[in-house]
């Protein structure tokens with residue numbers, strides 16, 4: 001397989017040389033290693049039909065890179081960074097394109113580290129919150145244990161930046177992470193927002209329907225994938241599948257600027273779409289390439 005073959009997913013070569021990007025291709029999927037903020041400007045304007053992504057959640061996991069999103073000291077900087085990155089996504093989207101954003105919430109916390117405090121170590125998960133000094137961020141009037149409402153803060157900021165907010169889909173997790181809380185219900189949902197670039201956009205109402213044949217509703221019950229995944233925050237293939245079927249046609253280009261283990265690319269390939277993936281952490285870039293290579297022999301198409 002020629003992994004450097006040009007797939008016709010145009011890019012600006014001048015900017016490419018400057019940014020020192022590293023890129024490979026598997027089938028019809030380009031995997032770009034680097035910071036989304038640096039790499040997105042190298043993509044051609046209005047070349048992508050649909051963006052599906054899940055950025056790191058603020059203050060949660062440590063992805064071991066100085067440019068990682070999610071490690072900002074205050075959450076307002078996280079919102080600002082996402083707005084800036086997704087502004088570039090808007091530029092590369094076709095006029096009738098859509099953007100599907102899965103973003104999670106978190107609690108403002110204050111307290112000690114150790115076995116029992118609000119920032120107690122949980123298993124072997126590397127948590128950003130454990131690296132901070134457990135001070136409530138000086139932002140939005142947050143108090144200890146306040147739910148930040150981050151998904152909606154991000155959604156409103158994106159709306160103010162020019163995106164049209166078309167739907168909030170509640171992802172109901174069939175097998176949520178157990179939480180040992182006793183003073184509130186444990187969390188079992190996340191938000192997926194559907195944004196469009198303009199008021200007229202491509203949405204295939206027949207692409208995915210309720211089992212009864214009715215119009216798809218805005219709550220999706222989806223369980224985790226059966227296969228064990230080394231990425232700690234991969235989303236289920238079914239989530240990407242629904243967004244791709246609703247937001248694109250075969251042959252269209254799908255973008256994921258926080259692609260992790262490459263789920264969006266794997267599903268795009270299965271559904272005969274092209275894809276561009278951007279990921280900062282080289283281990284996850286390698287994981288995506290391996291996952292895509294496994295599937296590519298069966299799904300390679302022209």
Ligand SMILES: C[S@@+](CC[C@H](N)C(=O)[O-])C[C@H]1O[C@@H](n2cnc3c(N)ncnc32)[C@H](O)[C@@H]1O
Pocket residue numbers: 034035036037053054055056057063067068069231233234235236257258259260261262263264278279280281284
């Ligand atoms: C929630 S995970 C995405 C998981 C992905 N949906 C999957 O199924 O594997 C977010 C990813 O964003 C990456 N990331 C963090 N900051 C980034 C940045 N500035 N540019 C590109 N990727 C970044 C992290 O390394 C992490 O793999």
